[in-house]
Each structure stands twice: as C-alpha cells, then as structure tokens.
Amino acid sequence: MSPRAQVAVAVWLAALVASGTWLARHATVTTDLGVFLPPAATRVQEILVDQLRTGLASRLLLIGIDGVDEAARARASRELAQRLDANGVFVSVANGEPQRLARERERLFALRYALSPGVRPERFGTAGLRAALQEELELLASPLSSLSRRTLPADPTGELRRLAAPLAGTAGPALRQGVWMSADGSRALLAAETRAPGFDLDAQEQAAGLVRGLFAEIAPPGARLRLAGPGLAGTAARAAIERDAGRATLASLLGVILILGATYRSALPVLLSGLPALSGMVVGVTAVSLSFGPVHGITLGFAAILIGEAVDYPTYLYAHAARGEPLAKTAQRIGPTLGLAVLTTACGAIAMLLSSFRGLAQLGLLTMVGITVAGLVTWLVLPSLTPARALEGKLMRLPFGGGALVPGPRRWLAALLVAAALAVIAVHSGRLWDDDLANLSPMPEPAKSLDTELRAQLGAPDLRHLLVVAAPDREAVLQKSEALQPLLERAVAAGWIGGYDLAARYLPSRLTQETRRAALPDGATLAARLAQAQLGLPFRDGLFAPFLADVERARDAAPVDADAWRGTALASRLEALLAPGTEGWVALVPLASLGDTEALRTALQAHGDQDVLHVDLKREADALVAGYRAESLRLVLFGLLCIAALLAAGLRNLGLSLRVLAPALGAALLCVATLLAAGVRLSVVHLVALLLVIGVGLNYALFFNRRPAAEGERALTRLSLVVAGLASLCAALSLAAGSTPVLRAIGATIALGTVYAFLLSALLARRLPPGAV
Amino acid sequence: MRADPRWLAALLLLAACRLTSGAEFGPAQLMQAFAAVPAAQAHFTEVRRSDVLRAPIELKGTLHYQRPGRLERRVVLPYQQVMRIEGDRATIENPARGQPKSYSLAALPAALALVEALRATLAGDLAALERHYRVTLEGGREAWTLNLAPRDPALAGAVAGIRFAGSAARLERVEIEETTGDRVTMILVDHQP
Numbered sequence: 001m002s003p004r005a006q007v008a009v010a011v012w013l014a015a016l017v018a019s020g021t022w023l024a025r026h027a028t029v030t031t032d033l034g035v036f037l038p039p040a041a042t043r044v045q046e047i048l049v050d051q052l053r054t055g056l057a058s059r060l061l062l063i064g065i066d067g068v069d070e071a072a073r074a075r076a077s078r079e080l081a082q083r084l085d086a087n088g089v090f091v092s093v094a095n096g097e098p099q100r101l102a103r104e105r106e107r108l109f110a111l112r113y114a115l116s117p118g119v120r121p122e123r124f125g126t127a128g129l130r131a132a133l134q135e136e137l138e139l140l141a142s143p144l145s146s147l148s149r150r151t152l153p154a155d156p157t158g159e160l161r162r163l164a165a166p167l168a169g170t171a172g173p174a175l176r177q178g179v180w181m182s183a184d185g186s187r188a189l190l191a192a193e194t195r196a197p198g199f200d201l202d203a204q205e206q207a208a209g210l211v212r213g214l215f216a217e218i219a220p221p222g223a224r225l226r227l228a229g230p231g232l233a234g235t236a237a238r239a240a241i242e243r244d245a246g247r248a249t250l251a252s253l254l255g256v257i258l259i260l261g262a263t264y265r266s267a268l269p270v271l272l273s274g275l276p277a278l279s280g281m282v283v284g285v286t287a288v289s290l291s292f293g294p295v296h297g298i299t300l301g302f303a304a305i306l307i308g309e310a311v312d313y314p315t316y317l318y319a320h321a322a323r324g325e326p327l328a329k330t331a332q333r334i335g336p337t338l339g340l341a342v343l344t345t346a347c348g349a350i351a352m353l354l355s356s357f358r359g360l361a362q363l364g365l366l367t368m369v370g371i372t373v374a375g376l377v378t379w380l381v382l383p384s385l386t387p388a389r390a391l392e393g394k395l396m397r398l399p400f401g402g403g404a405l406v407p408g409p410r411r412w413l414a415a416l417l418v419a420a421a422l423a424v425i426a427v428h429s430g431r432l433w434d435d436d437l438a439n440l441s442p443m444p445e446p447a448k449s450l451d452t453e454l455r456a457q458l459g460a461p462d463l464r465h466l467l468v469v470a471a472p473d474r475e476a477v478l479q480k481s482e483a484l485q486p487l488l489e490r491a492v493a494a495g496w497i498g499g500y501d502l503a504a505r506y507l508p509s510r511l512t513q514e515t516r517r518a519a520l521p522d523g524a525t526l527a528a529r530l531a532q533a534q535l536g537l538p539f540r541d542g543l544f545a546p547f548l549a550d551v552e553r554a555r556d557a558a559p560v561d562a563d564a565w566r567g568t569a570l571a572s573r574l575e576a577l578l579a580p581g582t583e584g585w586v587a588l589v590p591l592a593s594l595g596d597t598e599a600l601r602t603a604l605q606a607h608g609d610q611d612v613l614h615v616d617l618k619r620e621a622d623a624l625v626a627g628y629r630a631e632s633l634r635l636v637l638f639g640l641l642c643i644a645a646l647l648a649a650g651l652r653n654l655g656l657s658l659r660v661l662a663p664a665l666g667a668a669l670l671c672v673a674t675l676l677a678a679g680v681r682l683s684v685v686h687l688v689a690l691l692l693v694i695g696v697g698l699n700y701a702l703f704f705n706r707r708p709a710a711e712g713e714r715a716l717t718r719l720s721l722v723v724a725g726l727a728s729l730c731a732a733l734s735l736a737a738g739s740t741p742v743l744r745a746i747g748a749t750i751a752l753g754t755v756y757a758f759l760l761s762a763l764l765a766r767r768l769p770p771g772a773v
Numbered sequence: 774m775r776a777d778p779r780w781l782a783a784l785l786l787l788a789a790c791r792l793t794s795g796a797e798f799g800p801a802q803l804m805q806a807f808a809a810v811p812a813a814q815a816h817f818t819e820v821r822r823s824d825v826l827r828a829p830i831e832l833k834g835t836l837h838y839q840r841p842g843r844l845e846r847r848v849v850l851p852y853q854q855v856m857r858i859e860g861d862r863a864t865i866e867n868p869a870r871g872q873p874k875s876y877s878l879a880a881l882p883a884a885l886a887l888v889e890a891l892r893a894t895l896a897g898d899l900a901a902l903e904r905h906y907r908v909t910l911e912g913g914r915e916a917w918t919l920n921l922a923p924r925d926p927a928l929a930g931a932v933a934g935i936r937f938a939g940s941a942a943r944l945e946r947v948e949i950e951e952t953t954g955d956r957v958t959m960i961l962v963d964h965q966p
Binding site for chain 1: 888
C-alpha cells in the first residue's frame, strides 16, 4: 500500500468511527412534517401547519364497531368508551351517551352566569324573569319537559340550555340503544380525541393499539373494529412504507448481489461494493445531524435512493480493471470520469441546499456529502482494500454476446424519441402537476375510503374552513371574536354555514364577563323581582332558592380563566381555538359545512375588521404543495445549470459536454412523457426521482463518451455500464413492486429513467479512437 | 227444562268469537290497525302533576297526526303553543313570542323516547316502538291498554313508564310517569280522521 493510500484508509476509518460515535449519541430521526413546510410562512400558513400537526382534526380517532346484533354492538360501544375514558391516553371519548359529557356540563352549569350570552340586565328584571318563567312552564308542560325539569330550580332562565347546545355540536349520528349508530343501523360509532398531537406518530400508534387491545378484551364474538383518523393514517402509512421499503431493500439487495456475483464470480468484491454507499450515508447523516439537528425520516428515505447511485461507483472501478492490473492504476485511469460523475451529482444536490424548505435542504446536504464521500472511498480506499486476486475470475466482456444488445450510435433515433417526448409533454402541459396534499399521502386506498365513510357517518367536521381572528393580546382577540358572534349567528340562521365554534364561548373576554356580572342584581333585589314575576304562575313557593343562591355566588366569583376547563374535553378544545402566535394572539373559528362562501365573504367585508380572515385550509395546503413543488423545480433547473457549467469546465469541450448532458436530460423528458401518457400527474416525489435519473444518466453518458486507453477497454466499459444499469433497474423495480404509492412512484420513475438514460447514452455516444485521456 | 239449540249455538259462536279475537289481538294486531290510519286528529285535555308545581296544570288543545311521522300538538289554553315534530326536528312556537325554537331529537334522548312512543304507536311501527320499550298489551280490540316499559331506564332518562288506552285504532288516553315523579294524563276526545 502506498503511503498515500494508507493515509486515505486511515482518514476513512477515522471519519467512520467519528460519525458512528456522533450518531450513536446525538442522532434523532423525526417524523414531524414541519421540516417539509416552509419556515418563513404567512400567519395563515403557520396556522395551517399547526392544524396539520397538532390541530383538533389531527387528533381525532374515528371508531366503528361492525358485526353482531344491535344490542351487543351498543353494549360494546359503551364498554369500550368507558375503558378508553379510564385511560389517560384520550382527552375525550364520545359515543352519543349523554353522561359522557357530564363533567363538561357540570362545569358549564357552575359557570353559566359568566358564560351565557343570555345574561343581560333586562333578563333579570321583573318582566324578563316573568317571561323566562312562563317560557319554562310551557316547556315543562310539553313533550320536551326533560329539557327543563331537572335544572328548573337553579336555572329558571335556561342559561345551561343556551350553553349546552353548542357543546353537543351539530346533530351527531342517530342514537340507537342509547349510542351513536350509522344511518343504516349496522355500525356503532365512537369518536376519541387523543391527548397527543397528530404528528406524534408513536403516540398515535400507541393510542390505536390501546383501542384494539381494549376492544379485544370486551368484544363479543363476531364483532369487528374499524379504525380511521389522521394520526392512524400517518402510522399506517409509516408502517406500510417501512414494510415496503424493507421488502424492496431485501429484493434489490438479492438482485444486486446476484448480478455482481455473476460478474465478479467472487464474494469479496460484491461485499466491498456496498462500502462506498454505506460510508457516504453514515457521514452524510452525521453532516445533516450536525448542521440541522434531527434528521427527517423522509430525508433519510429520499437520500438512500439518491445515494443508491453510489453503488454503481465500485462497479465502474472493478469492471474497468484489466486482467492483472493493480486496482490503484485502474482507479487512476477512470479517475477523471468517475470524478465528474460524482461531482455532477453533488453539484445537482448543492442547488437543493439553497431551499427554504428545511427538508429539501437536508436532502441536498445529505446527498452532496454522501455522494462525495462514496466517490472518494471508491477512488482512494477501495483499491487498497481489494486484493488483486479477488478480481481474477471476473468477466472481461458481456457474456452470451450481450455486447450486441448495446445499440450503436444512432442520433436520429434519439432525436426522434426526445421529439416524441416533447410532443407528449406539450399535449399534457395543462395537467402536468398534482398539488393535492391528499394525493401525496401514502395512505393505501381502502384505508382512505374507510376514513371517508366513518367521517360521513359520524358527521365529523372536516375543519376545512376557518375564520382566523388576530389581535395583539388575548383579551383583544376574545373581544374581536365576541364582536363576530352576531354575524356568525346570522350566517347559521341563513344557512350560509352549518355551525361554528368559538373560543369566547368557553372563555369570554374580561370585559364581557364584567358586563354580565354587572347585570346580576343583588340577592334582595332578585328575590323581590322573582316573587313579583312568579305571581299567578303555578310554581311551588321556595322552588327557586337554588337560583337565588347561585346568582349570589356568581356575583362574587373570580373571573373565568382557561384553567376553569382543566380536566375536561373543553380544555383541549380551547387550546386548539385560542393560542398565542408569533405576533400576538390568534383565535380560530372553525366553520361547519360552508354552504355559501360568497355571502359569508360579503358579510365579513361589511363587518370591516381587517384582522378577521377566512381561510380555506385545503386551498392553502394545495398552495403549499405547489410552492414546494415549484421551488424544487427551480432548484433542479438551477442544479442542471451548475452541472452544465461543471461539465464544460471538466471536459473542456462544449460539444462533448452537450453530448453528455443530452442523454440525461432526454431521459428525464422521456420519463416525464411516459408518466403523463400513463395518466400520472407529477409531484415532488417524481422530481426527486428525476434528479436521480439525471445523475445516473450523466454517469452513463460520461462513460460511454470516455476516450478508452486501449481498444480492449471498450468491452470493459460496456460491461461496467450494463452491470451498473441492471443493478439500478433491479433496485428500482423492487421499489415499484410495492404497495405504497410514494415508493411506487419513485421506483417506476427510476426504472423508466434508467432504461431511457442507458438507451439514449448509447444512441448518442461518440466512438472515440483510443488514446490518452 | 230443555235448552233451545239456537241459543246454545249462538252462545257457542259468541264464545268462539271472543276466544279467537282474544287470541288474535296482540300488539302486532293493534299496530296493524294503526298502520291503516293515514291521518288523525283529536281534542285533548292534559293534566300534569309535579313537585315543582303548587297545583296541577291543565292544558287544552288539539293533536294532529299524519303518516308516516308528522305530529302537531296545538295548545290553546291556558296559553297558545304549537309544537311540530317531523323526523329528527322538534319545533316549538308560541305565537305571542314569535321566533320558533328548533331542537334535534337525536341530541335529546329522553324527549326522543317520549315522542317516539306516541309517534311509533300512531304509525303502527312496532319495531320502532320495541327499540325503546318493552311492549305489552291488555284487553281486546274494543278496549285495550298498551304498556310501554323503557328498555333502559338510565337511557330513557325521564320516562319511567307509559300507558296508552283506546279502542281499535283510536287513542283515547295517555298516561306518562316520569322518573322525577311527575305524572301526565292526557284524555283525547272528538276523534276525526
């Protein structure tokens, strides 16, 4: 080993040990979507991201119980709800049983004189009390007497009724046997809200596991559990990706080992072929961990795919070795070409580093560092580690006359193919991109439809439309919300919206609380007015003593604060509806089933508060995805410019640079055209895959256009390219065979790209006479 | 004294009739009779006795029913009030106060159980009735009493027991006992189709 090689091996080992030590101590992998969203977002986007990650909707677990008869289903629903309640994992569990909300009702009842908009001076005057009592009597003597009967002595003005109506939400599913059932009566329905936010996939998985476990304990034979929800979808998707990725890794590993084994006919080179890519991954992850902190799972996945290109590097080295040639010499010979192959990919990745999306920047850094390290290891370390004997038995040319399969230069055919691709893309130019966030979701189709079905049956809000109220402090934001309430009531009455929720319902502004307190008369006055109001009505004497006592207490009570709801489902609801933002406070007003957007917008304009915004989360999410995709595209194009410049500098020949660049770009275009023709729309995922296609395509073109040192080397180059191409194709096909949409999209794109890149490189290659490089 | 065979035959016939009609007249037969009635109305007098009241209150008004599930209860004395029930919605309106108030019965299980007792009986829907109550029938076609016991008192919440009485497809008396101890008696007269 030369001194230089010794240094190289020592540095490599040191880097691996250092990286491994760092990773073992500090590396954390997150699954938080946040890093794939832009950081410097608008307030609206901040809210969107928050809603996606931690919002009420993200924490909802929808539960259905199928099979068995109605009575058994209802029993199971009750028992399951009770056991889930007893567990600290869920904030609330609803299945239609009225006593489920007992704690919330109790709290509402205790605080009714601070919370109810019905508390006004005229309501507590003699005439107001008289009207209230009369109304109460009429209700009592109607079939709806249960609405009034029990609360009458303490609440003759009916404040609890006013407060409890929104608590129950819009009319849920129908009750059968006392619990929620689907309209056709075949499924008992429950909704559970997890304490953990939706993006915390581990906690979500645990929550779902808990439901399954408890259900198994109480389920009558034949009963089936149906689960859906955003958190569950996330965990299911993660599990599917892990399963698919694991399978694909195994399949491609086997395939690649077979291909390389058949080529080298020796185990050692096959094993060593993995070293550069592995080293690159380890050092790359360390670099990301050092500069960004936690590494995102998606970054890791994408990077593993991009760095997969590095598996080809040892192939170029080993396949090019002439019989008996020391590998160090081979490395020197192909060094410049390999160097360009590495640098072009790294250069494409640099562009991503500039992204404002942390996820993309992470991906760029990981790819750049990983590929560079892999290239260096191949060039400087592998020759020292591979004994010359190990390659003695390797193939020296493609077997079975396979060389004939590699087409000779035919420019017109390449031009024709690319022209056809451009035509296809032009035809589809109107529907190129898919920016629906839902379609990026890796959720399998059956799970998606179950989610939709349960959501419809439960009448669960989709939380798509929101009003956003902003103000410098909490009191101001609450006052603004209260000012909005008459408009919202009008919107409900007119049918513009089905309903709404409002933080000020549970936490009125101090000002409003003061006003309400001032509306309550002192004990003696109230007693006198009540006696007057009761004249001629049949209520028993002394019946309303609890009322008098409660009003007296309310006059002296401390103002209601957010703490008042601790331990109830309303605490988390309030948290979701009212939160401090980056600048001041923000209140969210979810709107249920928006029917007339125009009318609402007009009314809001007339309302004239600039700090009240209507937000369509779906549209914002799509805009976000479009922004992400647009930036990725910009960066990919910028990366291509960098690559072109690098090629021009490295090859010092403009014509040759174009010849190298053309197959890679042509392959990407052909890939896009094929996907579009197959009815696929492009997303960010495809862009990342295309980046790899371009990287691989450049490698093929660089080696096809390399001036061989001797005539015999052509066969070796062809061998290396076919082996590398087959290995890539094998890995890509393993991915494409999975069931996860994201991985399939990546696999299919890369498989197509590999074939096209290889074909175009061959068709456009220049047959240079042997000579010095 | 020799029995007149004609008398004997008539007696036997009568006994047979009684026997068969007694055997055949169960909740299902009563429901069948109600199911054949597309619409009905009657005047009612309703008396409620309750702990919260010094003296019972008495209401007078009319009750209207229309297949399959529309109920209208008009109170004219001592105040005016119209209550309409259709599907899941119950609406109460006092002409003097204007603005009707609307409730979803799905959110009010106790009220739903009560409304369903009356509505399902008038519609002749035994299945709907049995979803909420254990149903027993006493008497015969011309004078029957239908007893409804809530299947789950905790769920029914307010209703302890309901008793309907009438003859053929005509409801003449409603007695409701609530879990609070309140009792409601409704007498229906002047039936019209």
